[in-house]
Amino acid sequence: MIEKIGKYNFWNGNSVELGYRRHSYTEKIGKYVGNRLIKVLTGQRRAGKSFILRQIANQLLADGVPADNILYINKEYIEYGQIDNYMDLQSFYEEYMRELAPSGKVWLFIDEVQYIDGWEKFVNSHAQDFAEQCEIFLCGSNSCLLSGELASMLSGRYVQFEVLPYSFREYCEVSSLSESRDSYLKYIHSGALPELFNLSDEEMRRNYVSSLKDTVMFRDIMQRYSLKDGRLLDDLFTYVVNNAASLVSVRNIINWFASKKRRTNYETVSTYLGYIESSYLIHRAERYNIRGKDTVAGNVKYYANDLAYRNYLYGGFGYGDGYLLENAVYLELRRQGYDVYVGNVGNKEVDFVAMKGDDRVYYQVAMTVSDHATFEREYSPLRMIPDSFRKCVVTLDDYHIPSENGIVHLLPWEI
Secondary structure, three states, X not given: OOOHHHHHOOHHHOOOOOOOOOHHHHHHHHXXXXXXXXXXXXXXXXXXXXXXXXXXXXXXXXXXXXXXXXEEXXXXXXHHXXXXXXXXXXXXXHHHHHHHOOOOOEEEEEEOHHHOEOHHHHHHHHHOOOOOOEEEXXXXXXXXXXXXXXXXXXXXXXXXEEOOOOOHHHHHHHHOOOOOHHHHHHHHOOOOOHHHHHOOOHHHHHXXXXXXXXXXXXXHHHHHHOOOOHHHHHHHHHHHHHXXXXXXXXXXXXXXXXXXXXXXXXXXXXXXXXXXXXXXXEEEEEEEEOOOOEEEEEEEEEEEOOOHHHHHHOOOOOOOHHHHHHHHHHHHHHHOOOEEEXXXXXXXXXXXXEEEOOEEEEEEEOOXXXXXXXXHHHHHHHHOOOOOOEEEEEOOOOOOOOOEOOEEEEOHHHO
């Protein structure tokens, strides 16, 4: 088996495909390299996690780590098919240690680790083994990877990084575009999944996005949770994507299905939505009472993990540019490590309350505030906020608006 997987590793001078260098992630993760913390990359399938893992491994090589001390495992490749559970993984690891006989610390990269039953037992053991040092990097496509008992088992011994599709800056670099209003409009009207940039026409991109969505639905959700109603799952995803940036509730969704002569119930809809969210296809933003400083039960907003789903699969649903912009800003705030909520102050809504540690920023998002009515609609909620945290209005106007009472106007790539 060691011979079979040689092509996926850097052994014997082997060259491994590294893809577009995503420095924002490798630099962030790189700060944690060299300690016993387990580094965990999570995010949607095909968002670029595997390339980032290989880029980190390649940097280790550049820093002088011997190639034989780096082991890469990817459960999606058939050559690793014999590794079904943690004991298989342990046997394989022992074979690697015998065959390559690495001296000193081993750097272990396991991609799509969720397909190895009991993987956490192997990881927990080797991450703490003081006799044979092993620094571990993991990838997974399900947010439940580090939930419940597993989080307790690894508590305090891991650091997690969420990998999202390309940012606007990355999009411009890959597409050789300058950062401008026209480029940003192209960005929100297309998609930022890395593989899209290797496809030459619209039909190929549409087919790719459709097949990716179906793969996540079937393999990461239906198979994993033994679901029966694939049509309901798909229709729920369609509903959420086409109501992104709008307040919705489970009850709203049930009523919508009822209007289409479809019967379902609260528990099923709520559970299925949770599964779609756990696969990183969508993100939920809860409401936050700015004056009361707590979350509000009831309606929430959902945002798509990539605009390609709307643009290539549901383009005829009348989804406006303003909603695309809001979705893109939400994703950028997530990239920057913020927890993002929908704000509520008095009877007005603030698009985003972004929190990270002690930092908090309020955002209003609109295509333009060139007319007085829109200007007042976007600025008035921010004026009502009684604290001194930063307040910003984000638009695609081709000029900057002077600050007003501390409220700053930004273009979306200036966030």
